[in-house]
Amino acid sequence: MFNAAIKAVDVVLNVSLSRRTVLCSIRHYCKKSSKKLRVSEALEGSDVGSNITVEGWVRSVRSQKDHLFVHVNDGSCLQPLQIVASSELNDALLTFGSAVEVTGCLKQSPSRKQPVELLADQINVVGGCDTLEFPFKIKERHGLDYVRQYPHMRCRTNVFSSMMRIRSAASAAIHSHFTERGFIQIHTPVITSNDCEGAGELFQVEPSGQTTEPDKNFFSVPAFLTVSGQLHLEVMSGAFSRVYTFGPTFRAENSQSRRHLAEFYMVEAELAFTQSLEDLTKVMEDLFRSVTEQVLDRCSEDVDLFHQRVSPGHRAVVEAMLKESFTVISYTEAIDILNRSSHNFVFPTTWGCDLQTEHEKFLVKHCGNLPVFVTDYPYDLKPFYARDNLDHPLHTAAAVDLLVPGVGELCGGSLREDRLDLLTARLAQAGMEDTYDWYLDLRRFGSAPHGGFGMGFERYLQCILGVDNIKDVIPFPRFSHSCQL
Ligand code: 4AD
Ligand code: MG
Numbered sequence: 001m002f003n004a005a006i007k008a009v010d011v012v013l014n015v016s017l018s019r020r021t022v023l024c025s026i027r028h029y030c031k032k033s034s035k036k037l038r039v040s041e042a043l044e045g046s047d048v049g050s051n052i053t054v055e056g057w058v059r060s061v062r063s064q065k066d067h068l069f070v071h072v073n074d075g076s077c078l079q080p081l082q083i084v085a086s087s088e089l090n091d092a093l094l095t096f097g098s099a100v101e102v103t104g105c106l107k108q109s110p111s112r113k114q115p116v117e118l119l120a121d122q123i124n125v126v127g128g129c130d131t132l133e134f135p136f137k138i139k140e141r142h143g144l145d146y147v148r149q150y151p152h153m154r155c156r157t158n159v160f161s162s163m164m165r166i167r168s169a170a171s172a173a174i175h176s177h178f179t180e181r182g183f184i185q186i187h188t189p190v191i192t193s194n195d196c197e198g199a200g201e202l203f204q205v206e207p208s209g210q211t212t213e214p215d216k217n218f219f220s221v222p223a224f225l226t227v228s229g230q231l232h233l234e235v236m237s238g239a240f241s242r243v244y245t246f247g248p249t250f251r252a253e254n255s256q257s258r259r260h261l262a263e264f265y266m267v268e269a270e271l272a273f274t275q276s277l278e279d280l281t282k283v284m285e286d287l288f289r290s291v292t293e294q295v296l297d298r299c300s301e302d303v304d305l306f307h308q309r310v311s312p313g314h315r316a317v318v319e320a321m322l323k324e325s326f327t328v329i330s331y332t333e334a335i336d337i338l339n340r341s342s343h344n345f346v347f348p349t350t351w352g353c354d355l356q357t358e359h360e361k362f363l364v365k366h367c368g369n370l371p372v373f374v375t376d377y378p379y380d381l382k383p384f385y386a387r388d389n390l391d392h393p394l395h396t397a398a399a400v401d402l403l404v405p406g407v408g409e410l411c412g413g414s415l416r417e418d419r420l421d422l423l424t425a426r427l428a429q430a431g432m433e434d435t436y437d438w439y440l441d442l443r444r445f446g447s448a449p450h451g452g453f454g455m456g457f458e459r460y461l462q463c464i465l466g467v468d469n470i471k472d473v474i475p476f477p478r479f480s481h482s483c484q485l
Contacts, residue, residue, distance in 0.1 A: 034103050040076035042106055045116050053103040054081055054118065055126070057156065060138055063090050070123070072100060075155070078162055078301045082109065085120040096138040097129030097156065144310070144472045151476055151484050159310065162302035163473060166295060167461060173294035174246055174267055174457075177287060183242040183269065188229030190248065193221050194435070196228040198383045201251040203262075225250035228454060230385070231439065233270035234416060237450050238442055241272040246457070254480045258469045259357070259407060259459060263478040267460075270452035277400050277415065280451050281373050284402055284411050285326050287455065288371070292322060292464050303465065311466025317369060317405050318464055326371040326402070331355075332394065334363055334374050341366070351394070352378050355401075360408030371410075375400045384426050384436075387415035387451075400453070404463045413453025418443055 034051040041047070042054055056074030063069075068087050071080035083102050094100065104120035111117075135150045136142055136157060147154045154160040178185065191205050202224040210218065217223065229245040236243045249266040269283060296303055296318070307315040329337070338349040338359055347356045355363075355374070363372055376396040379388060386397035399414035417423045420443040427433040433440070461473040471477040476485055 037106075038076040039072065039074045039079070039081045042081050042118065043077065043079055043115060045108070047106050048108055048116055050106055051103065052106050052118065053101060055101045056081075056099070058094065058096055058098050058100055058129075061090075061094060061096060063087060068094075070094065070100075070102075070120075072102060073161070075161055075165075077165075078158060078305060079114070082114050082117040083120045083123070084117050085123060089120060089123050091123070091125060093125040093128040094123060095129055095131050097131060097134045097136070098125050099127035099129075100125055141309075144467075144469065148469075148471055155475075159305060160472075162299075162305045163461075163465075163467075164475065166299045166302050166306075166465065167473065167475075169299045170291060170295050170457070170461060170464075171246070173291040173298075174287070176294075177290050178242075178244045178269070181242070183244045184236070184240045186229070186233060186236045186240075186243050186245045188226065188232040188245040188247065188268075190226055191219075191223050192226045192232075193219065193223050194231055195224065196226070196231050196383070196385075198430075199227070199251075201227060201253050203250050203252050227251055228266065229268050230270070230452060230454065233268055233452060234385075234439075234442060234450065237270040237272045237452070238446065238448075241448075242269075244269040256480065257357075258471075259462070261458060261470055261474065261477055261479050264470075264474065265457035266454045267457055268452060268454040270450060272448045272450045274415065274451045275449045277375050277398055277451075280413050280415070280453055281326070281328065281375075281400060281402075284373075284400075284413065284453055284455070285371075288402075288410075288460075289322060291460075292318065295464065306465040306467065311468075314406075314466030317466070320369070321371055321405070324368070324370050326373055327367040328373045328375060329363075329367070330375050331377045331396065334359075337363060337366055352380070354381055355409075357408045360401075360403045361406075364403050364405050364408070369405050371402060371404045373400050373402055377401075382414065384423075384430060384432065385414070385416050385439075387417045388422055388426075398451070402453075402455075404459075406466060406468075407459050407463045409456075410459050410463060411453050411455040413451065415449065415451035418447050418449050420444060420447070 034053045036053045037047060039054055039056055042052060054072060056072040059071040059073045059080045061070050066087055068085045068090050070083040072083055073080040101124040102118060102120050103122040104118045106116055107119055109115060109117040135153055142157060147157050147160060195202055205223045205225060207218050226249060228249060233243050233245055246267045248263055250263050253260050335349055335351050343362055345358055376389060377399045379395045379397045382397040382399045386399045389396045389398055401409050402411035404410045423443055424433060424440060427436050458470050458473045462470060467473050
């Protein structure tokens, strides 16, 4: 069929090595004018019969006696568009990895493998690709560990390109989730003079080449990259009862773990007139469910790639998380469960200890491999802002973490200490009452009981996709001893 369509062949070679156009006129029944389409639009099929142009990168080239089959992907979806051309159009520059512009007639494909294909009469190699030097090889399935070594190239692989589309869709879903529920988005600052978590994991910010002597600080005070937008959200929650922020967060954690980054994205929400942890856990669960449902719906092919190839069996875990309601246990119950288990933990557990990843993962398994909220942590484990439960003899704070399969801690939140006397006392104890005078003001002028939480965006992606290493779910990972690009 294709052969018969070719009447006159016209090959035009451009002299430039990096840019070459190969033309072939094919008689077909397309309209003359050409319309530029993304690959995803072409695959939808509504332009069958039209002359179209697509631009993208070659994922494979197969040359047969008369025909050339080229797969082109432009990142708009997982599937490539199959280009069928006369072998006359074959060219040394038309290789795996090269950037091309293809024009031809969009047809229904005779094969079941793809709905449509493009009968090309022009293939323009916009940028050649040295396949010997190119880190990825045609037809090879490279593992995530290998792909991670090429942060500037890994977007060319199917798996990473799917990840980036999912990440983008999840980000959009988070914004629409909050917008639909009447939350106001606040752009909290990246540079700040406070240490919200008080954990000393701050990166200091100064102009390069300047000293960090206190009286010579650029901002006149020591300034840092934010570890959390919470305190700024708390300011705003004094006027807007529902606020959220979603942005980069920085922690100088000297950790090479599979769930820590020095720069990660955090979604944080703050709700005024909130008096119970239950109100917060409802918001956290609702966020997890609605964003996950949207991602599964909008990126089904990309998500399937992870659930089939990267983490087989993970689909069932995700479906169970969506079907079952999340468990709630107190920290005290959690310690009890851990103490009663016969598991040999590296870090022994006693009431008052922080939960380690091994404990969190155990608790998730114990609760049926489903998300579990752990509430009411020891008061001394939580930052100054956490609300004192004023309970005796244990002394806990109204704080909650959400633990999820495969990851452990996904969210951390709390009710905030809204009682001026208690907050003043706690800040004074830490010698911070002057620095946080403005924070005390929030309790002086129309204070309302409030609370909020933060969800690590990368950990969320790890959880729904079953990705073991956090470095594989962020475009450009930053961690100790590594800041590539
Ligand atoms: O539990 P965290 O430290 O809570 C806060 O920062 C609160 N101020 C949030 C709030 O109430 N508004 O951090 C929240 C979440 C963690 O549960 C975890 O998922 C993620 O942020 N996270 C990290 N993700 C990647 N790399 C790191 N180094 C992370 N540290 C925390
Ligand atoms: Mg935490």
